[in-house]
Amino acid sequence: MADQIRSRLQFMEFDDTQRDKLRTAQPVVRKVIGSALDRFYNRAKQTPETAAFFDNQAHMDKAKAAQEKHWSHIANADFDSTYYDSARRIGATHARIGLEPRWYVGSYAIVIEELVHGVARRTPLWKRVLALFNPSAAHDTSLALIKGALLDMELSLSVYFEEASASREAAVAQLDTVLAALSEGDLTRSLTGMPDSFAGLERSYNGALGKIREMIAAVAEGTSRIDSSVQEIAQASEDLARRTEGNASSLEETSAAITQMDGRLRTSAEASQSTVQRADQTIATVASGRSIADQAVGAMTRVADSTEGIDGVIEGLDKIAFQTRVLAMNAAVEAGRAGEAGRGFAVVADLVSALAMRAEEEAGQAREQLTAIQTDIGTAVDMVKRVDGALSDIAQDVDQVHELLGSMAADNTAQAGTIGEISSAVSTMDTSTQQNAAMVEQTSASARNLADEVGTLAELTKAFRLEGGKDQVPMAVAAPSFPAMAGTASLRPN
Secondary structure (H helix, E strand, C coil), rough: CCHHHHHHHHHCCCCCCCCCCCHHHHHHHHHHHHHHHHHHHHHHHHHHHCCCCCCHHHHHHHHHHHHHHHHHHHCCCCCHHHHHHHHHHHHHHHHHHHCHHHHHHHHHHHHHHHHHHHHHHCCHHHHHHHHCCCCCHHHHHHHHHHHHHHHHHHHHHHHHHHHHHHHHHHHHHHHHHHHHHHHHEEECCCCCCHHHHHHHHHHHHHHHHHHHHHHHHHHHHHHHHHHHHHHHHHHHHHHHHHHHHHHHHHHHHHHHHHHHHHHHHHHHEEEEHHHHHHHHHHHHHHHHHHHHHHHHHHHHHHHHHHHHHHHHHHHHHHHHHHHHHHHHHHHHHHHHHHHHHHHHHHHHHHHHHHHHHHHHHHHHHHHHHHHHHHHHHHHEEEEEEHHHHHHHHHHHHHHHHHHHEEEHHHHHHHHHHHHHHHHHHHHHHHHHHHHHHHHHHHHHHHHHHHHHHHHHHHHHHCCCECCHCCCCCCCCCCCCCCCCCCCCHHHHCC
């Protein structure tokens, strides 16, 4: 007898006498055990929790046959190593399939009830009569049977609990191993070969581990993509900063040039307006000169008309001088006829003739001077008319110049207004450029922060090892350098 069985028998006070009583019940057990097990398996078939342990009726019949053989061994009361090994094997099987103790103990309750009733029914009449005088003797066989059943149940449950504890310890040890590996970032260790009672834990852990692997791999890929995007943002920010700085400088120069152009255009517009005013004065002066020239022509025309009258007077004087000379000649002829008496008259006649001749000469000179005056007047009239024509041409040219200057003045005024609008737009653009420069600085700062976060995330994911035992997470990326917007503040208008 095994030591494990002996200690149990001693504690239960299951002595040789009680074991002999159990042996006397062996024939009854063999007869009753079949119906007892039928009752149990019918109950197991009707209970979903226990029916799930059997594949079909053949499986259940095989289990029943093994139970009959085992109960025959119990009724033999020979608790040797063979029985001990059989009891442990049964307990290990129940532990492996996950049969809960409540169903196991319940099965013993049904079987023991049928066995006790069977022993009572099959006890001979004379023994039952004797039991009336000695009640304790009547129950010895039932007590021995119950103790044998309890011993078997205790052995099976002990093995069940041992196996369950061993399975639990093995499961906990394996779980501790994979969790320790997980804490070190090793995602390659999964749960395998866990006991049936821990199959759900195995599936859940392995499923969660798979999700973590997918998440870490996705984070690694996302980190790589984010790093690439951060590098692109860094380069774009650098280019934008450089272009913004150049644009700000160009806008400042453009604004200064437009301001100068605006001043010059306004000066030119004012000069054009002044020129137009002077052109108006010139037009007025030319008109006045033409009026004076017309008056001069009129005056010269009247003088020319007056010279024609003077010419008639001179012609009359010339005729008078001629007639006077003729008269003097006649007087001289008459004086010559008179002789000495007409000598004095002859002298007078000579004097008169000389005066007449002088009068003719003076009249001739006066005619010549008048003719010269008429010629000069005609020339002067022509010259005045030419001056009037020139003044007319000048007036037309001045009118055209006036129109051109007016158009130029209007264009200059319009251009000055447009330049003013352009200057305002450039000023607005300059303000926007300064704001863009500030935005670029903020974007650069955000990109630097993002790069730091990506680096931190990469460092965290680098600690994990995925499939194949290799680090599949990229190394931590270095934060890209972002140029400071040097000179931006100096470009801001004062």
